[in-house]
Amino acid sequence: MTTKRFSIGYALLLKKQKSFIQDSLVNLAKERGIDLIKIDTDKPLVDQGPFDCVLHKLYGEEWRQELREYLVYNPSAIVIDFPDAIERLHNRISMLDVVAEIEAAKDDETASFGIPKQVVIYEPEKLKDAKALGEGLKFPVIAKPLVADGSAKSHKMLLIFSSEGFEKLKSPTVVQEFVNHGGVIFKVYVVGKYVKCVKRKSLPDIPDEKLNSLHGSLSFSQVSNMTSDERNDDKYYKMLDLEDAAMPPMNLITNIACGLRKAMKLHLFNFDVIRDTRVGNRYLVIDINYFPGYAKMPGYESVMTDFFWDVLNKIEARSFNCEKELMKLVDNNGGCGEDTGSHNVS
Numbered sequence: 001m002t003t004k005r006f007s008i009g010y011a012l013l014l015k016k017q018k019s020f021i022q023d024s025l026v027n028l029a030k031e032r033g034i035d036l037i038k039i040d041t042d043k044p045l046v047d048q049g050p051f052d053c054v055l056h057k058l059y060g061e062e063w064r065q066e067l068r069e070y071l072v073y074n075p076s077a078i079v080i081d082f083p084d085a086i087e088r089l090h091n092r093i094s095m096l097d098v099v100a101e102i103e104a105a106k107d108d109e110t111a112s113f114g115i116p117k118q119v120v121i122y123e124p125e126k127l128k129d130a131k132a133l134g135e136g137l138k139f140p141v142i143a144k145p146l147v148a149d150g151s152a153k154s155h156k157m158l159l160i161f162s163s164e165g166f167e168k169l170k171s172p173t174v175v176q177e178f179v180n181h182g183g184v185i186f187k188v189y190v191v192g193k194y195v196k197c198v199k200r201k202s203l204p205d206i207p208d209e210k211l212n213s214l215h216g217s218l219s220f221s222q223v224s225n226m227t228s229d230e231r232n233d234d235k236y237y238k239m240l241d242l243e244d245a246a247m248p249p250m251n252l253i254t255n256i257a258c259g260l261r262k263a264m265k266l267h268l269f270n271f272d273v274i275r276d277t278r279v280g281n282r283y284l285v286i287d288i289n290y291f292p293g294y295a296k297m298p299g300y301e302s303v304m305t306d307f308f309w310d311v312l313n314k315i316e317a318r319s320f321n322c323e324k325e326l327m328k329l330v331d332n333n334g335g336c337g338e339d340t341g342s343h344n345v346s
């Protein structure tokens with residue numbers, strides 16, 4: 001008896017291919033009857049395959065059209081995930097708005113969650129002082145580029161201690177309250193129904209007493225992705241032991257993950273959470289990333305292969321069908337319809 005083989009076409013930037021498409025993943029998937037095949041982005045997608053599933057982290061209207069066309073000619077194919085759903089993660093305001101959508105229903109008695117106070121500034125060069133920010137924001141704050149499109153620029157942050165720090169801001173920016181969190185960030189990786197929370201080093205706390213002596217701003221980028229060599233220069237990081245940091249309550253993390261997954265209609269993402277040390281049992285979501293660095297997750301090969309298997313064997317099918325329905329609605333009406341199918345997935 002021959003068992004059916006499946007094919008997954010992947011369209012990823014070279015950097016992502018190098019980290020994600022490792023032999024260990026390709027071989028494990030192959031053993032489970034799943035062939036991972038590179039999509040040639042210089043050729044039309046419709047001329048390639050056929051693939052049972054398309055996995056991608058590419059953006060832009062042209063690519064969106066290619067996916068649409070592919071589904072017209074291959075109506076039973078599955079796209080993980082649909083560009084319209086990914087899009088909200090490219091703006092740091094719409095990205096975190098979704099947390100409020102799931103907030104009320106999911107707090108439990110022992111812990112709560114939310115997002116830090118934040119405001120968007122479209123003309124930062126006109127910003128003179130913190131009072132203009134409103135929203136009760138006070139120093140220190142973090143300025144983050146509004147656009148989160150994966151470019152190096154979109155990861156460049158400024159930690160601002162006083163009004164002079166605003167002088168460096170140029171493009172539209174989200175100004176977010178800096179919340180002391182013990183120098184530890186929790187990265188929660190979501191792969192379909194699978195949820196994994198890991199600890200990473202973050203920015204050190206800034207005690208109130210120290211703030212009076214701090215002026216201007218400090219720039220930084222992707223601090224939780226720094227190698228240990230980069231961090232070893234700093235005595236703060238030498239002192240900080242990740243082992244000592246308590247993990248957040250897993251039921252809260254799973255609830256947030258599940259809520260985000262359904263609200264965003266996405267299957268592959270991670271989110272960053274910090275514990276507000278002023279409150280202790282309050283957790284703040286500060287960032288959500290589409291298709292993050294899964295290869296850093298222990299045992300990522302089997303997690304990903306199990307997910308692919310579920311998708312291909314239609315265990316995850318209803319939520320994906322729902323996205324196809326959405327795609328038709330977008331085509332016909334230029335807008336999105338109601339979510340009808342994803343709530344069956346836990």
Ligand SMILES: Nc1ncnc2c1ncn2[C@@H]1O[C@H](COP(=O)(O)OP(=O)(O)OP(=O)(O)O)[C@@H](O)[C@H]1O
Nearest residue numbers: 116155176177178179202203222223224286287289
């Ligand atoms: N409100 C905040 N309070 C305290 N620290 C913060 C806050 N927001 C961000 N940070 C710190 O800054 C880092 C970068 O912020 P953020 O995660 O928003 O940026 P990013 O470039 O999108 O990161 P990623 O590489 O995860 O995509 C966080 O990992 C955390 O260490």
Ligand SMILES: O=P(O)(O)O[C@H]1[C@H](OP(=O)(O)O)[C@@H](OP(=O)(O)O)[C@@H](O)[C@@H](O)[C@@H]1OP(=O)(O)O
Nearest residue numbers: 015016019149150151225270289291292293294
């Ligand atoms: O590889 P990519 O370009 O997708 O980079 C992603 C990076 O994964 P990597 O570790 O594989 O670089 C992620 O790191 P972790 O959260 O998993 O630590 C995170 O920084 C995402 O924001 C990045 O995506 P972007 O926001 O830039 O699109």
Ligand SMILES: [Mg+2]
Nearest residue numbers: 272286287288
């Ligand atoms: Mg982050």
Ligand SMILES: [Mg+2]
Nearest residue numbers: 148287288289
């Ligand atoms: Mg991010």
